[in-house]
Amino acid sequence: AQSVAQPEDQVNVAEGNPLTVKCTYSVSGNPYLFWYVQYPNRGLQFLLKYITGDNLVKGSYGFEAEFNKSQTSFHLKKPSALVSDSALYFCAVRALNSGNTPLVFGKGTRLSVIA
């Protein structure tokens, strides 16, 4: 079975400080990993993905994520937070060789960037 854990319901950070939103996953075999962002009353927007290759993945709006196979983690990071980054962030996973099974999403982490 596939699963995703986002251990923090809420992350607060001051504008200009670095931010980290945590994600750990469980799949059989190698994973596809994704981060999405959701603004109020909107659908989810793709931020970045990891399939293979470099463990550090760069995505939209200055976000990046680091894949760590030994810790089964895929934490989202940004060197300098903006107030406009305040939103709900979702991590998602599916196994590389699971056919076309649907993505499994975490419960989301609300990021609040304070000016």
Place this chain on the structure above:
Amino acid sequence: DGGITQSPKYLFRKEGQNVTLSCEQNLNHDAMYWYRQDPGQGLRLIYYSQIVNDFQKGDIAEGYSVSREKKESFPLTVTSAQKNPTAFYLCASTPLTAPGDYGYTFGSGTRLTVV
């Protein structure tokens, strides 16, 4: 521009009524998905379809029904059997060719409220 259109944006249902949420995509994507979003519970999969005239139950299919008569359309009916339908409903799609490479494209959601 290509994308996914969900309608209506807001929907009110009386007790005992069936209501249908629309989801249309012009991305030529093969697979379509319905998720339910509740505060603190993340996204939960209701139904998905990978080809026309075929669909599979997700984790919380009870009280819902779907059809896939056209590739572009995947409507969701919330039946009177769904005891707690108040939620935000999200539709998504993806091509099946190398699905991990694309993740999902999401619609902007329908907020359903029981009155």
